[in-house]
Amino acid sequence: MAGYTKSEARDWARERLVGAVNCTIPSFTNDLTAINESGIRHDIRLAKEHGFLGTLGVSEINITLEEYLDFLRIAVDEARGDLVVVHHASWSTLEQNIEAVRGAEAAGAELVLLSYPPNFYPQSEQDIYDYTKAVGDATGLAVIVFPMFLWGFNSRIHPSDIPARLIRRMIDDIPNVAVIKAEGGFPSIMGIVECHRLFGDEVVISCPIEGELLPLGQLMPIQLSATSDHEFWGPTIPHAMTLLREGRFDEVTELYWRMHPARKAKxxxxxxxxxxxxxxxxxxxxxxxLRGYNGGPLRLPTQRIHDPQMAMLRKGLIDSGFEPATDPFADFFIGRNPV
Known part of the structure; x- marks a missing residue:
């Protein structure tokens, strides 16, 4: 159970959520019949070693809810209080998401990243509000509200995906809304600027995109970068956020330009x-x-990655002065902890 009450969620977030949160994608056995506990524990240990404050337990893959909750329990156990385990509220219906968030809370997750299902087709701001409030009401955990173009809201609700007036209602009416993952209107930076200006004194504003975090963090305080595929950078993003907090902006700028070849490849x-x-x-x-995490196979349906894309990502890291794995690409599909 979380170490705070629902009414304390925002204070907890302000105090606890300082740093970067990466993503942990569940690992599976090589016959894909079960989750791979050793691979999962490997990834959690490495996330701690890389300096992340937390990790998102990704659910947008082919995994059952029972398996997913087992995955969260393993992550929580391996984290041993050193990582905030974030539940990924990305299931097919509102009812499934309510069941999942309650299970995640019981499994020891401390934070929720709210997603919206592919078949959720809101025709008004009220529809988005009602869905968000239903999930918030179902859990005592702190909730991350996530304005993002993926949901499809920008073409009929508002160009910013979730308009500020609606976020205002969510903050006023849902006490465990504690974080805004400010990607509204991506790739515009206006979403995070607007959220910082309007809501930064009330809730934590997260800047998940590292290419925006490193420049904007020199102009306004950003305590959190969650959630994102920061594992691509190894320990770099936690280190960069330390530099930002310490006002070492010349070093941040030098790091930004060093990372640029890999950023462009990504x-x-x-x-x-x-x-x-x-x-x-x-x-x-x-x-x-590429940075030492487990890898390994995913179940169908899954996207694919081919040699040209894998080579491009590895070369980008090399061109940026990093030392990615040089193992054969075939080893990725087996994983570092095959079972």
Missing amino acids: AAVAQQLNGGFFIDRQAWKFQGW
């Missing part, structure tokens, strides 16, 4: 692979494998 691969308004978790798992 963006190019995303353009090729992130189809259907859906994040390519196979690519993210490979990105982590």
Whole structure:
């Protein structure tokens, strides 16, 4: 259970959520019949070693709820209080998400990243509000509200995906809304600027995109970067956030430009692979494998990643002065802890 009450969620978030949260994609046995506990524990240990404050237990893959909750329990056990385990509220219906968030809370997750299902087609701001409030009401955990183009709200609700006036209602009426993952209107930076200006004194504003975090963090305080595929960068993002907090902006700028070749490679691969308004978790798992995370197979249906994209990502890291894994690409599909 979380170490705070629902009414304390915002104070807890302000105090606890300082740093970066990466993503942990569940690992499976090589015959894909079960989750791979050793691979999961490997990834949690490495996230701690890399300095992350927390990790998102990704649910947007082919996994049953029972398996997913077991995955969270393993992550919580291996975290041993050193990592905030974040539940990924990304299931097919509101009813499933309510069941999942209650199970995640019982499993020891401390924070919730709210998603909206592919078949959720709100026709008004009220529809989005009602869905968000239903999930918030179902749990005592702190909730991350996530304005994002993936949901499809921008074409009929508002260009910012979730308008500020609606976020205002959520903050006023849902006491455990504690974080805004401010990607509204992506790739525009206006979403995070607006959220910081309007809500930064009440809730934590997260900047998950490292290419925005490093520049904007020099102009306004950003205590949290959650959640994102920061594992691609190894320990770099936690280190960069320490530099930002200490005001060492010349070093942050030098780091930003050093990372630029890998940043461009990552963006190019995303353009090729992130189809259907859906994040390519196979690519993210490979990105982590390049920096020592488990890798391993995912079940169908899953996206694919081919040699040209894998080579591009590895070369980007090398060109940025990092030392990615040089193992054969075939080893990624087996994983570092095969079972």
